[in-house]
Amino acid sequence: MKILRFACLAGLLWLAGCATNGVTSNGQFNTDSSPDSANHTPVVPSGPLSPITAGRASGSQVASLSTPADLWERIRRGFAMPDLEHELVQDREQWYASRPDYMQRMTERSSKYLFHIVEELERRGMPTELALLPYIESAFNPQAVSSAKAAGMWQFMPATGNYFDLKQNAFRDDRRDVLASTRAALDYLQKLYGMFGDWHLALAAYNWGEGSVSRAIAKNQKAGLGIRYTDLNMPAETRLYVPKLQAVKNIVASPEAFRAELPLIENHPYFQTVDITHDIDVAVVAQLAGVYEADFRALNPSFRRPTIFAAGTPQILLPWDNARVFQRNLEAKDQGQYASWTVWSVPSTMSVAEAAQRTGMSEGDLRSLNNIPPRMLIKAGSALMVPRTTTTRQDVSAHLADNGQLALTPEIVTRRTTVRAGKRDTVRSIAQRYRISADHVADWNNVKAGAAFKAGQQVVMFLPVRLGHGASASRGASRKPRLKATASAPTRKGGKPARKRR
Numbered sequence: 001m002k003i004l005r006f007a008c009l010a011g012l013l014w015l016a017g018c019a020t021n022g023v024t025s026n027g028q029f030n031t032d033s034s035p036d037s038a039n040h041t042p043v044v045p046s047g048p049l050s051p052i053t054a055g056r057a058s059g060s061q062v063a064s065l066s067t068p069a070d071l072w073e074r075i076r077r078g079f080a081m082p083d084l085e086h087e088l089v090q091d092r093e094q095w096y097a098s099r100p101d102y103m104q105r106m107t108e109r110s111s112k113y114l115f116h117i118v119e120e121l122e123r124r125g126m127p128t129e130l131a132l133l134p135y136i137e138s139a140f141n142p143q144a145v146s147s148a149k150a151a152g153m154w155q156f157m158p159a160t161g162n163y164f165d166l167k168q169n170a171f172r173d174d175r176r177d178v179l180a181s182t183r184a185a186l187d188y189l190q191k192l193y194g195m196f197g198d199w200h201l202a203l204a205a206y207n208w209g210e211g212s213v214s215r216a217i218a219k220n221q222k223a224g225l226g227i228r229y230t231d232l233n234m235p236a237e238t239r240l241y242v243p244k245l246q247a248v249k250n251i252v253a254s255p256e257a258f259r260a261e262l263p264l265i266e267n268h269p270y271f272q273t274v275d276i277t278h279d280i281d282v283a284v285v286a287q288l289a290g291v292y293e294a295d296f297r298a299l300n301p302s303f304r305r306p307t308i309f310a311a312g313t314p315q316i317l318l319p320w321d322n323a324r325v326f327q328r329n330l331e332a333k334d335q336g337q338y339a340s341w342t343v344w345s346v347p348s349t350m351s352v353a354e355a356a357q358r359t360g361m362s363e364g365d366l367r368s369l370n371n372i373p374p375r376m377l378i379k380a381g382s383a384l385m386v387p388r389t390t391t392t393r394q395d396v397s398a399h400l401a402d403n404g405q406l407a408l409t410p411e412i413v414t415r416r417t418t419v420r421a422g423k424r425d426t427v428r429s430i431a432q433r434y435r436i437s438a439d440h441v442a443d444w445n446n447v448k449a450g451a452a453f454k455a456g457q458q459v460v461m462f463l464p465v466r467l468g469h470g471a472s473a474s475r476g477a478s479r480k481p482r483l484k485a486t487a488s489a490p491t492r493k494g495g496k497p498a499r500k501r502r
Helices: 002-021 054-058 071-077 087-097 100-110 114-124 128-138 158-163 178-196 199-208 210-223 236-253 282-289 293-299 320-332 352-359 363-370 398-403 427-433 438-445 470-474
Strands: 271-275 315-319 341-345 376-378 383-387 408-410 413-420 458-464 483-490
Touching (some): 071 236, 087 100, 087 236, 114 178, 128 236, 178 199, 178 210, 178 315, 199 236, 271 320, 282 320, 315 320, 341 398, 352 376, 363 383
Antiparallel strands (some): 413 458
């Protein structure tokens, strides 16, 4: 009995030592300090207190143990950028709040893409305010194209898109691709933040260009001026850029304060990726997945043609519930032709009519499918979408799927004319004067390339229409030749007369 009492007393003394010396019952060091400890130092704010804005109020620094009710709440919890205090913010708040229909359309459109963007931002440890940036860039329209040729919901210029490996070819434009463009945009924003160390300046550089912002900062530094976002001399669009984002952030933070109503966006992925192993028509995918083709294209806006080439795009996006439907129906589908179209690499420069004849298509269908405007020739090496025959089983190669381009050149329309030869004129001198091939001049006049003409002799020529009128026809000539128009016909690039267009 004495031994038992001694053991109990020893245990109590050991537990008391744990409590006073910071050791837990499992032997680990206790880093939690008691609020009553003499070593506790209260944290007292220094300086005057300032009001908390709506954006800061929603960005609580205390981690919540509950799952966000919807995606808006999840975005609010991740707010981490400093708020911009500027009169332009209030101006933009009023602009958005006074357009509830526009806000409704814009936010409803974003519901397909927002979850993925928030996931990527959280994975990278970036502020979730950046998920709202496509509202400013494109109103969350992945098909948006600016007057400066920026495309997609993140509005990438062609050169910047190439820098961040966004493929732009005859079959797809990855600047519109949801996954690829989001990856590139966040890569770019991280790069800019690393350069400037300030999110407002990084955003200014995203809109205006990193070189422009760097020069503006250097100019202010030289003049002894501030280098914050609001201190720089910027174009009007860039000066409004961050205030627009701040205004949308404030509305998302406290929609009731602006009498705004945000549509419910569940904290759940809208789509999932599905692997494809064969070239397949967009229409076939939509049919097997049980979705409208327009809805499929809204999730896969990068596709420019009716067929998806697996070598270039091995994954597609489908609504969450339809992805399983597609996979089940694809497995049940009989092995056969999934794609109606393939790619033909044009061997030599040719007219659309000749290309149509060689591929078994009508000229109108070939133009429509490949977006070929009138009076254009197809250059050698171009990648054309053409019908896939029953004997063509091979899918399009990765090289063509990633790099295929359609290159066009104007179809030169010529007019048959005659010019009067001068003294000592030869085939070569006349060809040089009009900047055409001597072989063509010789062919048109049934003479040899080294032949000479008599003074005053009529020389047959086929000249471009733009050179067949008055003085403009004498471009490069030492004197104004006399031309006599007798007939006209379009020619191919080599200069040979071709059949007239009907």
